[in-house]
Amino acid sequence: MEATIEVTGLRKRFGPTLALDGMTFTVLPGQVTGFVGPNGAGKSTTMRVILGLDAADDGTALVGGHPYWTLRHPLSQVGALLDAGALQPSRSARNHLLWLAHSQGLDAKRVDEVVEQAGLQSVIRRKAGGYSLGMRQRLGIAAALLGDPPVLMMDEPFNGMDPEGIVWMRGFLRGLAAQGRAVFVSSHLMSELQDTADHLVVVGRGKVIADASVRDMIAAASGDLVELRTTARADAMTVLARAGAEVAATAPDVITVKGLSAERTVATLTANHVSFTEVTAHRASLEEAYMELTRDAVEFRAAPAAGGAAQ
Secondary structure (H helix, E strand, O other): OOOOEEEEEEEEEEOOEEEEEEEEEEEOOOEEEEEEOOOOOOHHHHHHHHOOOOOOOEEEEEEOOEOHHHOOOHHHOEEEEOOOOOOOOOOEHHHHHHHHHHHOOOOHHHHHHHHHHOOOHHHOOOEHHHOOHHHHHHHHHHHHHOOOOOEEEEEOOOOOOOHHHHHHHHHHHHHHHHOOOEEEEEOOOHHHHHHHOOEEEEEEOOEEEEEEEHHHHHHHHHOOEEEEEOOOHHHHHHHHHHOOOEEEEEEOOEEEEEOOOHHHHHHHHHHOOOOOOEEEEOOOOHHHHHHHHOOOOOOOOOOOOOOOOOO
């Protein structure tokens, strides 16, 4: 089976609310694809449509070239974690996995393998209802891996993870992609996706806003902004402005330069014999890139606090 997810022209309405409005993107093998957007953007609905839990009004969602509902052994073709709490709390975690494995014709050996992959060996015989959210996330991941699928989908897998768990999750997801799997991850934690995802699909109001590599998104958000430290601020501002840059003093010895690369800034200052101590190209964070892309797509925005401006 081809390790891809193909979403084409998905439209879905819940009463008066248009949840999906032509959603289109592809998740490719061998990389982690982040799926991000404001609350109400259509992320969960899209994932539910891919897995056949909701029916689209129009468009298609294919896993490995096929609708999910046509897959004969779905756990061996796509593994999913949408709700870490979807389990029988009185059943032991191991029995929860054994039950799922039995439904797909898998044996107990496979259960033991995914338990080890998810790092649950020491707690696997405890009742799942007593698990913390982070432990339930690991259990959900173990369940998603049971059939050794080429495609994995996870909705907010970092939720409830402590710092150690987040580091583990980051490496785990990248490891799965390195095996050639298509890994599709929804998350609100931009800092984790910046260190984890290769590609990003940004959505808002049921549509795709951006579909590009994380590297390209950060580069676009970074622009050509340069920070310059110099004790000859006035001279530096004069020669850089003459070279076509937009300049602004942000501190007694700091200037921001827009319109010239760091290399051209250095060359201009050197040619004009203006001293400086540091020139640094600005590198935006993924969160900055995301906030800029979704500025007009936020559905729920907090009102300004009394006596202060909105954040």
